[in-house]
Amino acid sequence: MVRRVINASLGTQLFLLQMVIVLMAVGGTAGVWVQHTRNQLAKQYQARALVIAESVAALPEVRRAFSAPRPELILQPIAMSVQRAAGADYVVIANRDQIRYTHPNVSLIGKRLSTDGSPVLRSGEPWTGVQTGTLGRSVRGKAPVFGADGRVIGLVSVGILEETVTEQLGDALPPLIWTVLGVLIAGSAAAALIARRVRRQTFGLEPREIAALLEQREGVLHGVKEGVLALDLTGRVTLVNDAARELLKLTEDPVGRSLAEIPLTERIRDVLSGGDPGEDRIVLRAGRVLVLNRTPVSVRGQHRGWVVTLRDRTELVRLARELDQASSATEALRAQAHEFANRMHTVVGLLELGEYEEATRYITRTTQAYSEFASDIRERVGDPTLAALLLAKSAEAAERGARLVVTADSDVAAGAVGDPQDAVLVVGNLVANALDALDGKGGTVEVHVRTDEEGLHIRVRDSGPGIMPELAEEVFRDGFTTKVAHSGPRGLGLALTRQTCRRRGGWVRVHNDGGAVFTALLPVPARTPTAPSETTDMHPADLK
Known part of the structure; x- marks a missing residue:
């Protein structure tokens, strides 16, 4: 039977458990009521018995009978008359020696009382209680009989059998039984409604199925590599998996806390x-590039909150940056090839026209100009990686109809930029x-690069429209972009630039002076000066 209950459906188990609770509550209440009613009836009958006993003890003929030669002949008719009139089960009158003068069973007259009446005889005070005598267990009232001199000369004991009390209690049970039945029916209906509601809220799933779903949910949430974070309608975190904690670098459990905390x-x-x-x-967190998507969650057509997925795109962005650098180099080579082809066409045309000397001078001038430009950059920028970047960007600028100028006061010592990848990232993004x-x-586009004991100083100025003053700080927020197209991970160039500078202890700022002017400091790893007027939050972006 127990096994059947355990294996029953969730609704059945809930119904049975609630019915057990209802039965226990109703049974306990009924039991208390019955006991309380029985006690009240017993007290009422005790008081009734005592009143009868005191009335009999106060009768003058009773007092006078105690001095007669045979008191029982006078008292027995009086006792039986009172017993019948009062509805008592017995009226016993005894002398001071506890010898009966009256009793419903005449054979017991003249014999000693079956229960001790000495407390009443000694104190002269009435007594009520429950005792067991010759007729059975009964509720009793005992009253002393006083003589003419005021002394106790005997007692009157009136009793009502407990059977009589039980019969009257039985007369009061039908209303209680109907009440109990009504409560049981109402409790059964309420239990059935509750069980039905629970089944509907649990979609009819059984406890073992719910446990299996919970285990699967925990396994999936903590097994996926993507971060998952859930919020309720008040903005408090209700769920977060291990991947989300790792991506957001959360050292404490955020569940139950608001985003502000x-x-x-x-x-x-x-x-x-x-x-x-x-x-x-797109956001940056602890050197990682994260992509977040926030989706509303609805249950049965009601909005319950939001779920946010987090994906780590750091490696993808790094590869995209390397691809962009390779594309820039390819574009520079393509531009150079295009320029070289134009120059070769010019040389071929001069040769066909027979202008041999002019062709020679043209080749000499072209070669000398490019060599001088490359040598000029190489002399000012001692780091070969950074110099190659500037040469490539110069060719790209020429291809796009612009001109890239490296200022005359640029001076980068060889090996003074630290990690060349950082320098290429910062200068490349700014250019x-x-x-x-x-x-x-x-x-x-004017580029100024210089190294000193602080590190690499960078200034990039363009002749464009400049930056609106209200966006001077906003452009450094990760995800900010002014480009219409969004074909790739936009809004990260300046974000990564600021992140790189700050990681090295430097800074990056922007202002307008005939166009946008970006200035940055990229310290060498051994020196980390603090940037003035810089905040610590990573909120950069680029102008893409």
Whole structure:
């Protein structure tokens, strides 16, 4: 039977358990009521018996009978008359020696009382209680009989058998039984409704199925590599898996806490809270490039909160940056090849026209100009990687109808930039954004690079429209972009630039002076000066 109950459905188990609770509650209440009623009836009959006993004890003929030669002949008719009139089961009168003068069973007259009456005889005080005598267990009332001199000369004991009390209690049970039945029916209906509601809320799933779903949910959430974070309608975190904790670098459990209580950057809070809506929102966190998507969650047509997925795109962005650098080099080579082809056509034309001396001078001038430009950059920029980048960007600028100029006061000592990849990232992104700002309309990009004991100083100026003052800080927010096209991981160039500078202890800023002017400091690893007027939050972006 127990096994059947255990294996029963969730609704059946709930119904049975609630019925057990209802039965226990109703049974306990009924039991208390019965006991309380029985006690009340017993007290009422005790008081009734005592009143009868005191009335008999106060009769003058009773007092006078105690001095008669045979008191029983006078008292027995009086006792039987009172017994019948009062509805008592017995009226016993005894003298001070506890010898009976009256009793329903005449054979017991003249014999000693079966229960001790000495407390009443000694104290002269009435007594009530329950005792067992010759007729059975009964509720009793005993009253002393006083003589003419005021002394106790005997007692009157009146009793009502417990059977009589039980019979009257039985007369009061039908209303209780109907009440109990009504409560049981109402409890059964309520239990059935509760069980039905629970089945509906659990979609008819059994406990073992719910446990299996919970285990699968935990396994899936903590097994996927993508981060998952859930928020309720108040903005509190209700769920977070291991991947999300790792990506957001959360050292404490955020479940149950609001976003304002979790140590996150304002940019991440904006995306998580919906302040920056949209798909594939890019944020930076602890050197990682994360892509966040915030999706509303609805249950049975009601909005319950949001779920945010986090994907690590650091490696993808790194590869995209390397591809972009390779593309830049390829573009530079293509531009050089195109320029070389134009020059070769010019030489071929001069040769066909028989202008041999002019062809020779043209070749000499072209070769000398390029060699002088390359040598000039190589002399000012001692780091070969950075010099190659500037040469490639110069060719790209020429291809786009612009001109790249390296200032005369540029001076980069060989080996003074530390990690050349960092320098290439910072200078490359700043120059790329400057060329984008020209928007193919031609113009000049001026680059100044210099190294000293602090590190690599960079200044990139373009002749474009400049940056609106209200966007001077906004452009450094990760995800910010002014480009219409979004074919790749946009909004990261300046974000990565600022992140790289800050990781090395430097800074990057922007202002307008005939166009946008970006200045940056990239310290060498051994020296990490603090940037003035720089905040610590990573909120950069590029102009893409």
